[in-house]
Amino acid sequence: MSMEDYDFLFKIVLIGNAGVGKTCLVRRFTQGLFPPGQGATIGVDFMIKTVEINGEKVKLQIWDTAGQERFRSITQSYYRSANALILTYDITCEESFRCLPEWLREIEQYASNKVITVLVGNKIDLAERREVSQQRAEEFSEAQDMYYLETSAKESDNVEKLFLDLACRLIREARQNTLVNSVSSPLPGEGKSINYLTCCNFN
Numbered sequence: 001m002s003m004e005d006y007d008f009l010f011k012i013v014l015i016g017n018a019g020v021g022k023t024c025l026v027r028r029f030t031q032g033l034f035p036p037g038q039g040a041t042i043g044v045d046f047m048i049k050t051v052e053i054n055g056e057k058v059k060l061q062i063w064d065t066a067g068q069e070r071f072r073s074i075t076q077s078y079y080r081s082a083n084a085l086i087l088t089y090d091i092t093c094e095e096s097f098r099c100l101p102e103w104l105r106e107i108e109q110y111a112s113n114k115v116i117t118v119l120v121g122n123k124i125d126l127a128e129r130r131e132v133s134q135q136r137a138e139e140f141s142e143a144q145d146m147y148y149l150e151t152s153a154k155e156s157d158n159v160e161k162l163f164l165d166l167a168c169r170l171i172r173e174a175r176q177n178t179l180v181n182s183v184s185s186p187l188p189g190e191g192k193s194i195n196y197l198t199c200c201n202f203n
């Protein structure tokens with residue numbers, strides 16, 4: 001794909017405990033499906049999806065990392081150039097929520113200080129098995145200055161919204177020039193109208 005094929009290019013990396021549904025979220029968004037019998041990710045997977053937002057082509061490079069501890073040294077190396085991180089836990093798994101501070105320490109250590117982090121509570125279709133209340137997660141994300149969204153990769157709840165809102169937010173940050181430089185180019189040419197706020201629910 002040549003440079004002219006998109007207005008923005010962003011790198012998004014999914015992190016979080018094994019089994020919380022990172023791969024399923026990526027597959028749902030990029031391929032529109034919920035894979036049956038999804039195996040654990042080995043190392044890192046990579047997918048691309050180009051979306052159009054207010055007439056601009058936004059190419060999203062989505063990196064799906066393995067949650068298993070033994071891959072941690074490989075996955076850490078993908079943090080640095082990420083424009084955004086989707087930190088995922090499973091609302092039916094208290095343990096995956098309790099590990100979040102540990103993930104935040106990883107982010108602090110390996111990611112750019114300009115990275116945008118979104119906290120995602122996945123598997124809301126399993127409401128009867130919920131172990132982490134929405135309020136608790138919201139309080140945690142507010143304290144950490146993160147956006148919070150609950151999703152179901154299975155039922156396709158909020159998955160588009162997650163990636164599209166994030167793309168809008170990234171466009172806004174790129175225009176303000178505060179993003180990690182390496183992948184936010186090319187910046188839009190002068191004289192283009194700016195009406196990106198209309199699509200974005202992240203503030």
Ligand SMILES: Nc1nc2c(ncn2[C@@H]2O[C@H](COP(=O)(O)OP(=O)(O)OP(=O)(O)O)[C@@H](O)[C@H]2O)c(=O)[nH]1
Binds near residue numbers: 016037041065122152
């Ligand atoms: N009910 C329900 N199950 C889900 C959802 N998302 C993922 N799963 C299931 O959760 C299990 C783990 O999903 P993955 O997407 O492989 O999880 P992961 O976070 O990528 O796991 P690692 O690759 O090991 O880090 C699979 O059995 C999925 O079918 C969801 O939204 N709802």
